[in-house]
Amino acid sequence: MYTPKRLYxxxxxxxxxxxxxxxSPFQNSYVDNTKDSQTRSLMSGSSKVIEKGESHELVxxxxxxxxxxxxxxxxxxxxxxxxESSGWAxxxxxxxxxxxxxxxxxxxKVLPCITLPLSYTALKHKSQLTSIVxxxxxxxxxxxxxxxxxxxxxxxxxxxxxxxxxVSTYYEAxxxxxxxxxxxxxxxxxxxxxxxxxxxxxxxITVHNNSNIQYQQLFASAGMLxxxxxxxxxxxxxPSTQESSGNPCLCCxxxxxxxxxxxxxxxxxxxxxxxxxxxxxxxxxxxxxxxDLLSTLxxxxxxxxxxxLKNVSSVDVVDMKNTGFGTVFLLVLNFxxxxxxxxxxxxxxxxxxxxxxxxxxxxxxxxGDIQLSVTSTDYQAYISSSKQIFSRSLSKNLKSxxxxxxxxxxxxxxxxxxxxxx
Numbered sequence: 001m002y003t004p005k006r007l008y009x010x011x012x013x014x015x016x017x018x019x020x021x022x023x024s025p026f027q028n029s030y031v032d033n034t035k036d037s038q039t040r041s042l043m044s045g046s047s048k049v050i051e052k053g054e055s056h057e058l059v060x061x062x063x064x065x066x067x068x069x070x071x072x073x074x075x076x077x078x079x080x081x082x083x084e085s086s087g088w089a090x091x092x093x094x095x096x097x098x099x100x101x102x103x104x105x106x107x108x109k110v111l112p113c114i115t116l117p118l119s120y121t122a123l124k125h126k127s128q129l130t131s132i133v134x135x136x137x138x139x140x141x142x143x144x145x146x147x148x149x150x151x152x153x154x155x156x157x158x159x160x161x162x163x164x165x166x167v168s169t170y171y172e173a174x175x176x177x178x179x180x181x182x183x184x185x186x187x188x189x190x191x192x193x194x195x196x197x198x199x200x201x202x203x204x205i206t207v208h209n210n211s212n213i214q215y216q217q218l219f220a221s222a223g224m225l226x227x228x229x230x231x232x233x234x235x236x237x238x239p240s241t242q243e244s245s246g247n248p249c250l251c252c253x254x255x256x257x258x259x260x261x262x263x264x265x266x267x268x269x270x271x272x273x274x275x276x277x278x279x280x281x282x283x284x285x286x287x288x289x290x291x292d293l294l295s296t297l298x299x300x301x302x303x304x305x306x307x308x309l310k311n312v313s314s315v316d317v318v319d320m321k322n323t324g325f326g327t328v329f330l331l332v333l334n335f336x337x338x339x340x341x342x343x344x345x346x347x348x349x350x351x352x353x354x355x356x357x358x359x360x361x362x363x364x365x366x367x368g369d370i371q372l373s374v375t376s377t378d379y380q381a382y383i384s385s386s387k388q389i390f391s392r393s394l395s396k397n398l399k400s401x402x403x404x405x406x407x408x409x410x411x412x413x414x415x416x417x418x419x420x421x422x
Contacts, residue, residue, distance in 0.1 A: 047059045047060050047061060048060045051406065051407055053404065053405075053407070055391075055402045055404060056389075056402075056404045058406060061102070062087075062102035062103045063100070063101065063102050063103070063104060066098070066100050066112070066113035067113075068098055068113045068115065069091050069098050069100065069113060072091055072093060072098060073091065076093050078093065078094060078124060079091050079092065079093055079414065080092045080125075080126045080127040080128065080414065080415075081127050081414035081415040082127040082128075082130060082132075082415055082417075083102065083415050083416075083417035084132055084134070084417065085417055086132070086134040087101050087102060087103035087104070087134070088100075088101055088102070088132040088134060088147070089101075089102045090127065090130060090132060091127075091414075092118075092125055092126060092127045092130055092151075093125070094118070094121065094124055094125050095117065095118055096115050096116060096117055096118055097115070097116040097118060097130060097149065097151060098113055098114070098115055098116075099113070099114045099116065099132060099149065099164060100112075100113045100114065111165070114164055114165065114167060115167060116149060116151075116161060116164070116167050116170075117167070118151060118153070118159065119151075119153055119157045119159050119172065120153075121153040121154055121155060121157070122155070123153070123154040123155065123181070124154065125151065125153060125154075126154075127415065128183070128184050128185065129151060129152045129153070129154070129182050129183075129184070129185045129195075130149070130150070130151045130152075130185070131149070131150050131151075131185055131186070131187050131193055132147065132148075132149050132164070133147065133148050133149075133150075133187055133189050134147045146162060146163040146164065146165075147163070147164045147165075148160065148161055148162050148163065148164065149161040149164050150185070150193055150205070152175070152182045152185055152195060152205075153182065154181045154182050155177065155181070155182070156174060156175035156176070156177040156180075156181075156182055157172065157173075157174055157175075158172060158173045158174070158175060158205060158213055158215070159171075159172050160172070160173075160207055160213055162207070162210040162211070171207075171210075171211045171212075171213055172213070173213035173214070173215065175195070175203065175215050177197065180197045180198055180199050180201065181197065181198040182195060182196075182197060182198070183196050183197055183198040183247070183248060183250075184196040184248070184249070184250040185250075186250055186251065186252050186264055187252070188204070188262040188264065188277045189262075191204075191206065191262060191277050191278075191279060191280045191284075192204055192205050192206035192207065192277075192280055193205045194250065194264050194275075194277070195215070196248055196250040196266060196268075197248075198247070198248070199248075200248050200266075200268035200269060201217060202217065202218045202266060202275070203215050203216065203217050203218065204216050204218055204277065204280075204285060206280040208280075218275065218285050219287075246316030246317060246318075246332070248266065248267060248268040248269075249266070249267040249268075249317045249318075249319065249320055250264065250265070250266055250267075251264065251265050251319075251320050251321060251322060252264055252265075252322065253265045253274060253275075253322045253327075254322075255322070255323075255324055260278055261276050261277070261278045262276070262277045262278070263275065263276055263277070263288070263322075264277070265320060265322060265327060267293070267317040267320065270292060270293055270294055270314070270315065271290055271291065271292055271293065272290070272291050272292075272293050272296070272317075272327075272346070272350070273287060273289065273290045273291075274287070274288040274289050274290075275287055275288065276288055289350060291350050293315045293317070294312065294314065294315050296346070296350060296351070296352060296353065297309060297312060297315060297333075297344070297353055297356075298310060298312070299351065299352045300352040300353040300354075300356065308335075309356075311335055311336065312333045312334065312335060313334050313335065313336060314334045315331055315332070315333060315334070316331065316332040316334065317329055317330070317331060317332075318330040318331065318332060318341075318363075318370050318372070319370065319371055319372035320372065321372055321373065321374045323374055323376045324376050325345070325347075325376065325379070326345050326346055326347045326354065327345070327346045328343065328344070328345050328372065328374045328381060328394065329343070329344040329345075329346065330342075330343060330370070330372040330381075330383060331343070331344050332363060339363065340358060341358075341359045341361045341362075341363045342356055342357060342358055342359060343355075343356070343357040343359060343381055343392060343394065344356045344357075345394060355394065357392065357394070359383070359390065359392060359401055360401065361383070361390060361401070366385035366388065367385055367386045367387055367412075368385055368386030368387075368412070368413075369385070369386070370383065370384070370385050371383070371384050371415070371416045373416050373417070374394075378393075379393060379394040379395050380392070380393055380394065381393075381394055382416065384413050384416045385413070386412040386413050386414075387405075387406070387412055387413070388403065388404065388405055388406075389404040389413070390402065390403055390404070391404065
């Protein structure tokens with residue numbers, strides 16, 4: 001995630017010492033900007049409308065918030081959270097993970113809130129380094145056939161639970177970082193997890209026999225340019241043309257989970273890379289491409305909303321999401337005297353941005369971590385901070401930004417997840 005420099009001290013921290021500290025900051029809520037009340041009938045559990053606006057409804061979603069979680073959210077000064085599309089949610093403190101199911105399928109039994117103890121850290125544990133993988137056909141046999149959990153501390157201490165319900169049975173390993181820190185983690189089930197370090201190094205974490213944790217650093221493959229046309233290779237061979245000061249970024253790139261391959265994307269130091277994982281060994285991992293974002297941006301020939309691209313000095317990636325129609329980036333375009341928050345869509349051939357949209361949002365006024373969610377059915381992007389949600393269509397014909405400002409006294413937004421309400 002991206003935090004403006006002036007807000008750096010607030011990164012990954014949620015302060016409950018506010019006028020809203022009597023209200024749970026994790027409101028078990030769902031924002032619907034379609035105003036379609038019929039969608040509420042599709043939700044698991046009872047729903048309650050918290051507020052209605054001209055462009056949105058805020059309603060509760062799924063199961064009731066566990067008592068333990070409500071207590072933590074009103075007593076702890078530092079919490080982060082995650083919500084998986086599989087129906088699992090978790091709140092992460094510096095001592096524990098509190099996990100529960102916010103949706104219950106017809107074949108799933110109701111579980112109490114599960115408290116998983118974390119390893120010691122001199123820094124702060126965070127949800128960005130926690131992953132819950134649900135038991136299904138995509139997680140066996142290399143990952144536990146039960147719902148499993150993994151957490152990596154900022155210093156590189158890995159703790160793995162092969163069965164989320166057996167909280168005292170976990171296994172540990174230590175990644176030798178030598179001054180680096182863990183930054184982000186994504187699942188590459190059934191093979192393992194991808195870990196991104198704060199300085200851009202990439203690691204594949206695997207678990208054998210439910211207990212043997214191994215890790216290996218991934219590098220660009222020597223044969224990464226095979227089969228690439230001349231026009232494309234001119235971009236893929238270019239070194240980064242900028243000195244980026246932004247954080248690295250990692251996201252899942254897999255669209256078809258019925259296939260054996262898993263993909264993920266990494267942005268670091270101005271370069272955008274795609275990796276393929278087809279097994280739990282280093283030899284089964286390869287780089288598909290590596291392109292320079294600034295060069296790709298300036299090569300865009302389509303009519304774009306943003307003029308004077310040649311004057312952009314550097315590009316920072318706040319967040320990114322892969323979709324069936326390409327990769328959508330939440331970008332900060334840095335000019336000599338200003339910075340501009342934009343949405344960019346990069347097609348799979350990576351030769352140029354198909355669209356680039358100026359959001360007209362002052363990023364320095366957004367509090368906390370900034371997250372991007374994208375719906376592939378209606379080509380809609382959602383940008384959320386701790387207090388606001390912005391919605392923008394990726395269609396060239398619809399250019400207005402919907403600014404969702406909550407009037408209810410909610411404590412804030414801790415995380416966002418895209419899910420199907422069917």
